[in-house]
Amino acid sequence: MRLTHRNAVWLALAALALLTAASLMLGRYQIGPGELARLLWSKLSGEAHGLPPMAETVLFGVRLPRVAAALLVGAALAAAGAAYQGLFRNPLVSPDILGVSSGAALGAVLGIFFSLEVVMIQATAFAGGLLAVAIVYAVASAVRNHEPILVLVLSGVVVGTLLGACISLLKYLADPYNQLPAITFWLLGSLASTTRADTLSAAPMVLLGLVPLVLLRWRINLLALGDEEARALGVETRVIRPVVIVAATLLTAAVVSISGIVGWIGLVVPHLARALVGPDFARLLPVAMAMGASFLLLVDDLARILAAIEVPLGVLTAFLGAPFFLALLARAGREWQ
């Protein structure tokens, strides 16, 4: 049985709000519901909260930016995944199919290799992600007389492999005492050191990437019918496809540059959303985003409360995502045809 669209959206949003409130109270430093309410009220009204200043620092300096970052990263990755799965007419596609994650990873690894400052490492990661997809797209456009989707995916795989080799080379050459641990931590993904500035710098890019997806939501549905039929219905695939690719790339590159590599969300969450509301992109997009945000928030909560040290996000998402994906595969067939 499928939920109605309206109910599904409300359910997803309610779950998200509950999780957000709970996440603000979870962590190594104790902040209870009463204290949370007092701190938030004091921020809104300007009244004194009467709590230790440490509580305010932890909530507004550490936890709120981190929760916001988890929401942003989760929503953006799920949106990009949903867009790509529609665009490529393939449920096994994830946001890094065109090499955006590998490109961002290479950018970040280069930044670490040359001992740049954190902000510059984020910038090189962002630029690397965009550049990788631009190269893939240019290569695919140069190849004619082939199924365009196939060529895109193939060049994405090839360029991704090449970038992976560059990353391995840099890891090999990096100084094993300082740079290699930093590279490894980046590739595992983490929101441990996310600051307000990080979240605020990624948010506009995410918005910029979301706008075309929202505006094109009906046309993306038609893309799923295949090039010829879409064209017969008046959708110019040669224009829409690059727009969707640019939008999804922007989304992914912006968030990966602040979180490091976080896999699985862009692959698994759109499926879950599709199971709830069906394949209509106009419904799928908001539900997938709410679920992606909730999922990453949950995973990040685990990452920071399981142990005194941080558990890498990439490890946790795979541990949670892989069994789930296998279960989906076992039920496949009916849902996806």
Place this chain on the structure above:
Amino acid sequence: MTAARSVCLALAFTAAAIAPVATSALSAERIVTDSAGRRVAVPERIERIFAAGPPAAIMVYTLAPDLLIGWTSATRPAEAEFMPPRYAQLPALGRLTGRGSTANPEVVLQTKPDIVLDYGSVRPTFVSLADRVQEQTRVPYLLLDGSLVTLPAAYRLLGNIVGIRDRADFLAQRAEAILGDVTAKVATVPRDKRPRVYYGRGPRGLETGLSGSINTEIIEYVGAINVAAEGAGPGGLANVSIEQVLRWNPDVVLTTDPTFYRTAFEDPLWRALPAVEKRQVFLSPALPFGWIDFPPSSNRLIGVVWLAHLLFPELFPGDVRKAARDFYLTFLHVELTDAQLDRLLAGAVR
């Protein structure tokens, strides 16, 4: 039997005993035993040593720099300032062990080493690696145990192997004096009087060494409490969140990262930490070799002295500048100027 005759006989026997060795090998050899218990035949005179990694290079450099064939990576200009030029100019040959080996066995052979030396872990991985490289290159490969407490023994063993016993014994005694003095004095401090230290690496200061990691070995050695060891158990390097650091609420923050050291005093999050507000953040000197963990070799001796002075000023009222000058002259072959000392210790002392 007269004394003269017995000497003659003894000489004859000795000659007979060494004759087969002398004729079968191109040059005289002797058998030495390394820290892993491997018995290896080495040339009688050792003049060229290939260091398998940075820690081994520093051991050779401190004991007998003229035997060192090259460094594992090129000396950076900032490091070269703290070395005699002829040693700073030694070639970069790559490293043979550790995380990612970059030295080519042919390069090892081309440099015509008398021995290959590795200083660090003597666990089975590294023992088997030593055997493999030795078999492949036919160059004797020796392993020295790299833990801090066995440093004096490592110097004596290395001195025996290369035949530089006097200087090795001298350095071993200096090391024993430093380690013994710190251990004895710190032992008198009850646990609740020991400073709780957070070691923050990386540009954001959020990488730290867990209990038993080589990165924080000297922090624990000087009797300080590593907050990450207390809270997270054993391990190597790990990421932590600032929230966790706030909760640990350390008395002192140590770092090796100049970027983190600069930003810690300005960042409102770090300033929420009482230790930062009281300016108890200290930057480890790093030239030509790091004082805390980078690389883990005999350079950490001066780190022990520095940390003892920094964390227990009542027990160690002496001048850390004098100790540093001594150490650099004795172990690192350079006489520090006052300006160099100032730069070295900027951010490292109260």
